[in-house]
Amino acid sequence: MIIIHNIDDFFLELFPSATVNGEVDEEKLKVLLSDYYEYGGYKPAISIKGNQVVIEINIPKISENDTDYRKIITLCEKGKFSEAKPLLKELIKKNPTNSEYYRILGQIHSDEGNQTEAINQLIDALCWDPKNKWALIMMGNIFARHQNDVETAMKYYDQAVLVDPSNNIALNNIGAVLMENQKYKEAKKYFDKAISINTAYPNTHYALAVLAEKENDLVTAFEKGCDTLKLVDSKNTMYKYALEIVTNVSRRLIENEKINDIVKSYIQRLENQSGKKVLQIQDDSIPTVAKLEVAENYNRQEHIIKFKSNRPGYQHLIMHELVHLDFITQARKTGNNSLFTSTQHHKQGFIRSLEKDLLRLSKEGIPEESLARFAEELFSGINRQIFNTPIDLFIEDFLFQNYKELRPFQFISLYIMNQEGKEAVTNPKVVDLSPKGVLSTSKIYNLVNAIHFKNLYGVDFVTQMKGSPFELKQAEKFIAEYQDYSKDKEPAEEYELVQNWANDLKVSGYFELVDESKYRNQRLDPLELLNEIEKDPFDINTQNPLREKELEIFLKNHEDQDINMAVVMYMVSALEKYQNASISELQKVAVEIAMLGTQGISPDKKGYKIAAIPNVEFSGYHLLAFYYVTWKLFNPEMHKMLQLPFDKEYELAKTLVKR
Incomplete structure (x- = not known):
């Protein structure tokens, strides 16, 4: 058996008595190593070659006892340390050359709170195998967590990296311990190295989010938190903590008033393109958070964005409406803009389709006036989804790709909207009252929004929507169709999706898409x-x-x-x-x-x-x-x-x- 040690600071951590007045004494070192590695009367051959010491031990290899070893591991996993230790000591007695036996015994002592004995066992593990990376990491953890000696811990951590520079999990764990000890600069070095090796390991993204938040780097905390959400299942504990970071950080980021300059700049561009003024007007009476009033629809000389300012991230919805106006302007330039029209005849057809449901509700004692209002609200609500859902996907992607500063606003806003969408299709009272066909159609459109939000930010509302296999499959089909369109979207193509999806869901009878130019030329006062x-x-x-x-x-x-x-x-x-x-x-x-x-x-x-x-x-x-x-x-x-x-x-x- 041959063991090779580099004679360096790390080696002297294992054999500190090998020095005299701070210098390595070769003769003393040989005696020290000869005594340490002696076994059964056999003295090892010690030779020093440059900065390395080579130890040759002339003893027969002892066969491993796999049965006892597996039993020890099982006992440790169950926390039965008192039963595991005697078996482990017996294994060491039979085979003192196995580094892992010492490492496991050191782990047991550390878990029991005896850090001094743990260090002793881990040193033995490293003496027999200086490349035992888990023993190296454990030594670093003990010095950092229990001895408050980060300087010594770093020696072991650095050695672990040298032994296995591609082990991102080990690097992540080292960074986590250093972060616990508020050594943020040192921790970040390990996290950065870990993520460069494996960008798909969520723990490192989460750790960087936590670290960035501690250092008040809110933008990075937001981004790394979102990266974490995209990599873990919503049932994972880390998902909950990452969502908490992203939500908290985004609420702080939306206090940034620089977003107003972005809004003004976009408005200026749209005014130049459309040839009309674009005004922002706060109006708390509107039913939605933001509303676009196209000039021609109101016989005005200017376009107006009305908005409420009492909702977190409302600036995102102002930008959303501006992109909608942008799309309209682009479609008009090609002569292909369409208007979404819905008449009383469409409404009557919709209401006739609900006759059985309305009769059921009437028998349950709901007044006729309430039923009429209910039917009206259902009709308006489903038409809003029919028209807005496909177009909103293009709008939100446009904002995500082109306005990075807006993302925290977009996140908060879409999070609230998806919460509302989930409530609209899962609330027991709503489910009980709503006609099944209308509810299913609404759920599919809400699932489309939820899938898209998950793709952007990793937040999972999809499972919360409780969609049937058919509804989920239909929503996924729509998303795939949208993604195909989005690769090379031309002006006005969003209206094709509006019509296609309505046809697939058999709701095209609720509205009419008409050519704007023809419609306006034929309108009468x-x-x-x-x-x-x-x-x-x-x-x-x-x-x-x-x-x-x-x-x-x-x-x-x-x-x-x-x-x-x-x-x-x-x-x-x-x-x-x-x-x-x-x-x-x-x-x-x-x-x-x-x-x-x-x-x-x-x-x-x-x-x-x-x-x-x-x-x-x-x-x-x-x-x-x-x-x-x-x-x-x-x-x-x-x-x-x-x-x-x-x-x-x-x-x-x-x-x-x-x-």
């Missing part, structure tokens, strides 16, 4: 539209594709009913105009039309005018529709005396009104 309806109530001569399709659906649904469609449309206009009007305002209109009616109102006659509604010229049917509606709203009992045969028209009109 409200008064012109009423006149057009009066001239051609069934749109026979109109070449508006959207209106033609809407009317086709509408007439088909009511082809067996004896209904005056022109009156229905006029009533819709009246209801939308006066649904929130005061009694006095309604009374004024109703009474004036009643006074005009004393002279007779001819349905086919045109040119009627009333002072209560200036600048409008009414046809007979137009005026009679307003007459009926205002009296119905003002005095429901009195309207019966009007003897107008429009009860069916009124009931239908109510279902078409935008609330």
Whole structure:
């Protein structure tokens, strides 16, 4: 058996008495080593060659006792040290050349709190095998943790690295011990080395996140925390701690007001591209945290981003809406922008599909008014998901890739949104009330968002959504399709995903994507539209594709009913105009039309005018529709005396009104 030691500082840690006045005395060293390695009357041959000492031990190799060794390991794993120690000492007595036996005995003494004896056993382990890396690391741990002697610990740690420079786990463990002892600079050296060897080891990313937070390097703490989340399962304890770091650090980072400069810079770029001003307006009355109002949709000269500032990371949602405007601007330049339109006819089709569910809820005692509001909210909510989910993926990736400073804002904002999405599809009350088809569709869209958020930041809301295998598979399919599109996205291609996904989920009947240029060129103002309806109530001569399709659906649904469609449309206009009007305002209109009616109102006659509604010229049917509606709203009992045969028209009109 040959053992070779380098004569260096580490060697002198093992054999400190080999020096005289700080210098190695070769003769004394030979005597010391000869005595130490003597066994059974056999003296080793000692030779010194340069800075190495070679020890040749002429003893027969003793066979290993694997059975006892495995038994000892099992006892140690169960913490039964008192049973393991006698067996281990017997093994050492039989074979004193096995370094691992000493190392394990040293581990036992350390776990029992006897660090002095642990050191003695570990020194023996290293004397017999100076390359026993676990003995080296354990020695370093004892000196760092229990002896508060980091300088000595570093000698053993450095030696462990020399022995196995590619062992990232050992390097990570060394760094962790040093960090515990607040030796952050030394710890970082080992963590950096460990991560350069294996970038997929989550413990090192987490350690660097902890270290960065301790040193107030919040950006690095955020990044390494996210790296950790991407590498561990949500059931892993480290996931919880990493999420805690990322959340806490991001909340501190979003206090950085420099983000306002980024927002202003982006706005300036969009103003140059679109040729219109882009204004930011705080408005706490809006239903969402941020809302884009495109100038053309509101007959304005400027685009407006409305926002609430009471939600953490709201600046991210302002940027989100700005990217949405950016996408619209790009699509317009190519002449391919689309508008997402949803009419009363789409809504009625949706509500008809819920008849069984609404009947069930009605039998459970839920009032009709509440059911109507519930159906309205379901329709609006699912349409928001249909339109926004595919487009939002492109937007969030754009922000993630192009605005690194925004990431903590984005993280906090998306985290809250995914929490809300999870609640919307897993809350027991919601699940019980919601129609199964609508709930499943909503869950798929929420799963898409959750998968995307996990890909960006590693946070797992996917398992919390409790999706069925089908729902999860569909969401993963959508993500794959999105990823394919995102490789070389062209302006307006996001609308293709909106339509594709809606088709796959069989919800394309809830909306219409129309070409913006054609739609705006064919639009009429409200008064012109009423006149057009009066001239051609069934749109026979109109070449508006959207209106033609809407009317086709509408007439088909009511082809067996004896209904005056022109009156229905006029009533819709009246209801939308006066649904929130005061009694006095309604009374004024109703009474004036009643006074005009004393002279007779001819349905086919045109040119009627009333002072209560200036600048409008009414046809007979137009005026009679307003007459009926205002009296119905003002005095429901009195309207019966009007003897107008429009009860069916009124009931239908109510279902078409935008609330």
